[in-house]
Amino acid sequence: MAAKLATELESFRSIWKGGFFGADPLEPLDSLYGLWGYTSMQHAIYLACIKPYINSKTSAVEIGPGRGAWTRAMVGAGEVTCLDALSAEHNGFWQYVGRRENLRYFKVEDFSCSMLADDSVDYLFSFDALCHVSFDGISAYMASLFPKFRSGAHGFIMVADYAKYNSFVENLPRFDVTRTLLAKNSGQLKQRLVDVYLLPLQTRARNRAPWRPLNLSEDDVARPGRWYNAGGTRTCELLEKLGYEVLDPDMELDYRSPVIHFRKR
Ligand SMILES: C[S@@+](CC[C@H](N)C(=O)[O-])C[C@H]1O[C@@H](n2cnc3c(N)ncnc32)[C@H](O)[C@@H]1O
Structure with missing residues (x-):
């Protein structure tokens, strides 16, 4: 066996002079497999921000699920609670995601998150939703969620940063x-x-x-479908002020907008 392994090592000694170099992992568009070496931004967000944090015991919350594109990626959780400004019917949510026992959907009337019990949430995800919420609204959501979070709970939120x-x-x-x-x-x-x-x-x-x-100096007046410039840095400061710990101010998976990773200590 030792001789076989020595031969195996030896077989590589004459190749790759100068060191093998396929692609630069720090360059988002450099690709080892050329045309076939890419994954979408959404899939990368799923892999980095959802998949490692969801298991059958996770109590997850999503703000602004819409039709449920991301919710479907979370249905392996113990339970998922979705909060949206629009009704499930309006969003075609159940048709897309399917009825499941571990899935709850609430059309919100305020930012209190009153449907969530204290100390019950392990994970929060929100993408392409809080960009439609004013900084006051984001502040109200994050303040309401703090007592709902369990210690160690992780959050990933995308906000607008003009x-x-x-x-x-x-x-x-x-x-x-x-x-x-x-x-x-x-x-x-x-x-x-x-x-x-x-x-x-x-x-x-x-x-x-x-x-x-x-x-950058846009007004704060409500209009259907608009974005609000919450700002990545300002939102991180808000989170820290509320008592959360910001782990990464921007996961840098979305070229347009920051995705903030934080947790409750
Ligand atoms: C552009 S859609 C994105 C849907 C989904 N997150 C996605 O990426 O496919 C924005 C969603 O945020 C919801 N939304 C807007 N304001 C909200 C608020 N204050 N609370 C909860 N959801 C809100 C909208 O109703 C809509 O479903």
């Missing part, structure tokens, strides 16, 4: 995977990328509303 959003809009090419791949590759692959991906993508992008910078 400075981060505007930096994304101003640097769109930096985040464009097709440009990265075209710059790295030549010949047949390049042509395939242009034909199969770039041209259809450009047509789709042209047909969609263009990304526009947001006004």
Whole structure:
């Protein structure tokens, strides 16, 4: 066995002079597998922010589930409580997620989270929802949730940060995977990328509303579907003031907006 293992080691000695280098893990668009080395932002958020924190004993809360895209990723929890400004019927929630014993849905009338018992929540998730809530609303939610959280409970919340959003809009090419791949590759692959991906993508992008910078000094007046510039730093300061511990001010999984990771000590 020892000789076999020694031969195994020896078999590698003459290759990869200079050190194998596939791709830079710190570069979000560098890919070891070229075209086939990408995962979506949503899936990365699921893998980093949901999957490790959910098991059959977890009592999870989601703010603003909408139709339930993320809720479906949490149904393995012991129980999931969803709070939304819109009714489940309006959101088509049950049709999409399916009725389950461990799933509760509340159309909220205020920010008190009164349907949750004290010391009962292990995990909070909210994506693309608190960006539609004013800073006062976020403050009220997070204050209400503090006594509901168990010690050690984790939270992941995405909030709007217009400075981060505007930096994304101003640097769109930096985040464009097709440009990265075209710059790295030549010949047949390049042509395939242009034909199969770039041209259809450009047509789709042209047909969609263009990304526009947001006004940093926007008003605070309620309008349907609007965003509110809570700001990543301001929200982290709020969380710390309320007694939570911010573990990561931005998971950096969403190019547009911070996803804050925090917990109750
Ligand atoms: C853009 S949708 C996102 C839905 C879902 N989180 C997703 O990513 O697919 C925003 C959701 O937040 C909900 N929402 C807005 N204000 C809210 C509030 N104050 N409390 C709870 N939910 C709210 C909306 O009703 C809507 O379902």
